[in-house]
Amino acid sequence: MGLTRYCLACDLKDNPELIAEYIQLHQKVWPEILESIKESGIEDMEIFNIGNRLFMIMEVNDTFSFERKTEMDANNPKVQEWENFMWKFQQELPMARPGEKWILLDSIFRL
Template identity: 35%
Template sequence: MSERACFLLHLRPELVAEYLEVHREVWPEVLEALTRSGWRDYSLFLRAEDGLVVGYCETDDFAAATAAMDREDVSARWEATMSKYFRPAPGDGSDRPRERLVEYFHLD
């Protein structure tokens, strides 16, 4: 059974255009690593005026897929290049920009 995961990322509004430009050509090695790590049907949505990004993916186990991606060398390199675009998640206290949302309703 697939798990649906939704999360928020908070971009620095002044860097939104540059962030979008970088995502026109995501490194093929990153795409391969995401697939290998179990990320499926992965989408990112943007509210440009304040830099809010909504991410969605399906996976067998989001925690395991995230951990697998964290072990990928290319992920560390990609994240290092992307870090300048993000603000920390509100109230998170960590340097990880992802804020996971809780699914409470779904209609198939």
């Protein structure tokens, strides 16, 4: 079973206090959220930050699909609570569709 890597970006509101709180919350993510991530087929996930920009790397197994993850999240009240809470900190990227948080990046170079 091979892993597939996806990279995504999201912006935070450009407010140092909110950015600091967001980072602090991600040092102790709710256990239900971690469980949901793993159950969706995500094997590894990292989020990086510079200024108000976030960059996520996900490595997923063959059971993962964005459609399945979206459906799982929609049917999980704790995930919905977490996502709604995170909107306090996040804002849409300029090219995002309404309500779209994380945007999948296109790979343009690989060594």
